[in-house]
Amino acid sequence: MITVQRLSRRYGETVAVDDLSFTARPGAVTGFLGPNGAGKSTTMRLMLGLERGVGRTTFGGRTFLELTDPVRTVGILLDPGAVHPARSAYHHLRMVASGAGISERRVREVLSLVGLDDVRRRRVGGFSLGMRQRLGLATALLGDPAYLILDEPVNGLDPEGVHWTRTLLRSLADEGRTVFASSHLLSEMALTADDLVVIGKGRLIAAQPVQEFISTYTRAEVMVRTPDVEALLARLGVERVTARREGLDTVIVDSLSADRVRELATDTGVWVRELHTRESSLEEAFLAATAEAGQHNSGAYVTQRREPEMRTA
Template sequence: MLRVQGLRKRYGDTLAVDGLSFTVRPGVVTGFLGPNGAGKSTTMRLMLGLDAGEGSTTFDGVRYPDLGCPAGTVGALLDAGAVHPARSAYRHLQMVAAGAGLPDRRVREVLSLVGLDDVRHSRSGGLSLGMRQRLGLAAALLGDPAYLILDEPTNGLDPEGVHWMRRLLVRLAEEGRVVFASSHLLSEMATLAQDLVVIGQGRLIAAQPVGDFVAAHTRSEVLVRTDRAGELAALLRQEGAQARVDESDTLVVAGFDADRVGEVAARHRLPVRELRTRRSSLEDAFLAATADLTQFRGAAA
């Protein structure tokens, strides 16, 4: 398990991280979400001891500075640009491997894994953002770690690259690793993650499975298409549902599931052309959960 307890970090008068505590389990991808300025990057730096602050993070009970071989336990990608631009991809990874006591053969293995073997001798400064992102992931994977901490791992990747990254992270998690990844792409995170840690203004909002988070912050609705929408709406309200006519022949119902709505319509012999459940998305849930904690807002166009 990855355990975070009481992380706190202040920059002058600003409390960037405010007593964060959560647990990340192995075997699944855990998404780390929050609005801009919520403290996600600072939290990850605190977890790895890169920033000074209060609280602790343990990897199977051990703090990062106390790990015997950090690269063999924790792999991190926090800044894909943290590479000397004149150094080739191969030389950069060779340097990292040497510092961690890893053999040179591992460099070629991870370059192949992330799809950069053909450009291994190219200067890092000439690589695209997406390719540098792959290089950063290669560095994180050098020690075959049990824990992965990744800040925006799909940033700069093209659609094929995003699809590849998703499959790779899921596979790594299925091997029993802890995979903790932040992202602003909620549609991607809805596909990738099984668990979520959501923060706002440095404080914990939720730490739970994706489905539970969506259910807690949104509600599903039943859509009904019928020529007698007004009549069916009145009947459903009499039985305790919330119902409104959205269009002339479309009814939106909350409080009843589709089976219950269909049963009411059948009992009163009302014809129904369409009956389906409209479930809220992770984006809907995220916006609802962070509505009062978003720091940076643009003006309406």
């Protein structure tokens, strides 16, 4: 387990990380989320002892600086551009492997795993962002570590690369490793992560499983399509249920289960064409949770059209 205890970091009068504590469990992908300027990168650097601050982070009970074999224990991807541009991918990995006592065979294995074996002799300076990202992942995986700390691992990757990375992270977690990864791609994180750590302005907002986070910060709605909209709204009014009309033949019901809505429709003789629970997305939950924590809160470019709410009380 990765255990983060009361991390703090100030830059003059600015508090970048503020008394932050959380855990990341083995066998799971923990997504690390926050608006721009929330302190995610600073937190990850503090976790690894690359920034001076207050607090402590342990990997299985030891800090990164206490590890006797760090490359084989913690795989790190913080900056895919942190490679000498004149070196080839192969020689970059050989340099890292040599310092950690890792074989040349393992170098070829990880190059093949990330899809760079065919270009292993090319200079990194000629790599695209996506190729440098793959090399960063290869470097993180070189020591076959139990822990992975990855900052924006899908940045610059094409759709195939994003899908490959998602599959890789899930397989690594399924092997019992602890995977801690930040990302701005919320739709991708919804598919990849088991747990979330969400911060804003350097402070912890939430640390919980993905679905629990979505349920905490949003509300599920029941959507009903029926030609008898007025009859259904009238019955819901009798039951003092909040609902609104959406379009010509749809009613959106709040704070009531789909089964109960179906019962009320049946009792009223309302013909239902379609009925299902409309779950909120991770993006909606994230925006709700971090509404007051963004560094730059943008106004809408155009006035958004809002359907009139019909309160049938």
